Amino acid sequence: MKTELSEKLFAKANTLFPGGVNSPVRAFKGVGGGPRFIARGKGSRLFDVDGNAYLDYVGSWGPLILGHCNPEVMREVQDAMKSGASFGAPSPREIVLAELIRERMPWVEKMRFVSSGTEATTGAIRLARGFTGRDDLVKFDGCFHGAGDSVLVKAGSGVETLGLPDSPGVPADFAKHTLTLPYNDLAAAEALFAARGGTIAAVIVEPVVGNMGVLVPRPGFLEGIHALCRKHGALFIVDEVMTGFRLAMGGACDRLGLRPDLVTFGKVIGGGLPVGAFGGRAEVMDRIAPAGPVYQSGTLSGNPMAMGAGIATLRQLTPASYERLEAASARLAEGLAAAAREAGVPVQVNRVGSMLTVFFSEQPVFDAQSARGCDTKRFSRFFHAMLEAGVYLPPSQFEAAFVSLAHSDEDVEATLDAAKVAFRAALQG
Numbered sequence: 522m523k524t525e526l527s528e529k530l531f532a533k534a535n536t537l538f539p540g541g542v543n544s545p546v547r548a549f550k551g552v553g554g555g556p557r558f559i560a561r562g563k564g565s566r567l568f569d570v571d572g573n574a575y576l577d578y579v580g581s582w583g584p585l586i587l588g589h590c591n592p593e594v595m596r597e598v599q600d601a602m603k604s605g606a607s608f609g610a611p612s613p614r615e616i617v618l619a620e621l622i623r624e625r626m627p628w629v630e631k632m633r634f635v636s637s638g639t640e641a642t643t644g645a646i647r648l649a650r651g652f653t654g655r656d657d658l659v660k661f662d663g664c665f666h667g668a669g670d671s672v673l674v675k676a677g678s679g680v681e682t683l684g685l686p687d688s689p690g691v692p693a694d695f696a697k698h699t700l701t702l703p704y705n706d707l708a709a710a711e712a713l714f715a716a717r718g719g720t721i722a723a724v725i726v727e728p729v730v731g732n733m734g735v736l737v738p739r740p741g742f743l744e745g746i747h748a749l750c751r752k753h754g755a756l757f758i759v760d761e762v763m764t765g766f767r768l769a770m771g772g773a774c775d776r777l778g779l780r781p782d783l784v785t786f787g788k789v790i791g792g793g794l795p796v797g798a799f800g801g802r803a804e805v806m807d808r809i810a811p812a813g814p815v816y817q818s819g820t821l822s823g824n825p826m827a828m829g830a831g832i833a834t835l836r837q838l839t840p841a842s843y844e845r846l847e848a849a850s851a852r853l854a855e856g857l858a859a860a861a862r863e864a865g866v867p868v869q870v871n872r873v874g875s876m877l878t879v880f881f882s883e884q885p886v887f888d889a890q891s892a893r894g895c896d897t898k899r900f901s902r903f904f905h906a907m908l909e910a911g912v913y914l915p916p917s918q919f920e921a922a923f924v925s926l927a928h929s930d931e932d933v934e935a936t937l938d939a940a941k942v943a944f945r946a947a948l949q950g
């Protein structure tokens with residue numbers, strides 16, 4: 522596979538951007554080698570600057586549930602652009618998208634649009650702190666909630682250990698208010714709440730984890746966390762930036778029967794343009810400025826083109842869409858597990874709906890610690906063999922692959938043919 526032009530551009534990009542990229546995981550650091558520069562996408566496929574085609578299972582890291590260049594999304598965005606790119610004043614498309622969201626999740630009584638998932642979680646966390654008058658936030662090891670200061674913290678050795686900053690630049694005085702727990706461990710959460718429930722403003726969680734690779738919540742885990750929040754007066758924030766409108770018409774919350782106090786969105790609700798949102802109970806949301814004292818703002822929030830892309834995306838997602846995604850994703854997951862078995866490679870294929878990860882592990886993977894036990898060298902060889910065969914997977918063991926409505930049955934079968942060879946390559950070390 523020819524990669525000359527990508528290499529040339531990456532060399533130039535390295536003189537302009539730290540690490541040559543504008544978001545870290547694009548740099549292929551987790552798998553080695555250099556990234557491909559993408560010229561265009563169409564349906565289920567990406568085309569790089571050297572003219573190589575790939576079946577794309579990254580989908581811009583989640584937003585492109587309809588595939589690349591969906592005609593109706595393009596039409597809506599173009600229509601919006603003709604009337605002006607941004608006004609800094611209310612415009613009607615904000616109402617259309619908000620109503621589409623509230624129709625699907627009626628318990629999201631009020632919401633605020635922002636321009637990224639990071640802004641959504643940052644706003645929701647500030648609101649929870651402002652609403653409860655408490656400072657501490659609980660998150661789970663391995664869950665990613667964007668790049669805000671409060672959430673760039675991982676677990677210490679015990680549940681009561683004060684958080685340490687995961688990133689230089691986050692003051693320890695600030696990080697100490699973020700407490701981390703292992704995912705899927707309700708007993709640990711009960712112990713933490715028993716010890717200091719009165720200081721906890723909120724718990725934030727990925728309902729199905731995508732950002733440690735796919736981790737599936739155990740029955741009762743999320744309900745148990747919500748019950749603890751209720752009992753101790755903390756807010757329950759479900760971060761649906763990745764799962765929202767990907768796992769079901771009503772998001773992971775509907776699929777799992779959750780009714781949190783606050784929910785965050787991003788990715789799919791922007792259809793590939795920069796959008797995020799947070800919302801929930803009106804009583805809580807009305808504490809946001811200008812209705813209330815908790816400040817949050819954004820020059821481009823509710824941007825008409827971004828709203829248009831979200832409107833066109835949600836309108837095309839019907840119950841039949843999710844059935845189609847389920848069937849294609851199940852076939853892919855089963856085929857991948859069978860191909861690995863045939864090649865003699867131990868793997869765990871974790872999947873919920875159209876999110877899936879092949880973990881190179883002999884043991885079940887259900888939290889950050891078990892995920893960290895994976896053979897990442899094997900994953901890297903598998904990744905590169907797939908890439909060479911024209912299948913573009915997330916360049917990290919700890920990310921979810923996404924199936925879109927643009928993936929045909931033939932695409933899935935071609936992916937499985939490539940995987941048969943790639944699993945054998947994964948063993949060659």
Ligand SMILES: *Cc1c(COP(=O)(O)O)cnc(C)c1O
Pocket residue numbers: 636637638639640642665666667668727731732760761762763787788797
């Ligand atoms: C992607 C993601 C974010 C951050 O969204 P950005 O738009 O990248 O800022 C937050 N939470 C979850 C669960 C995500 O998957």
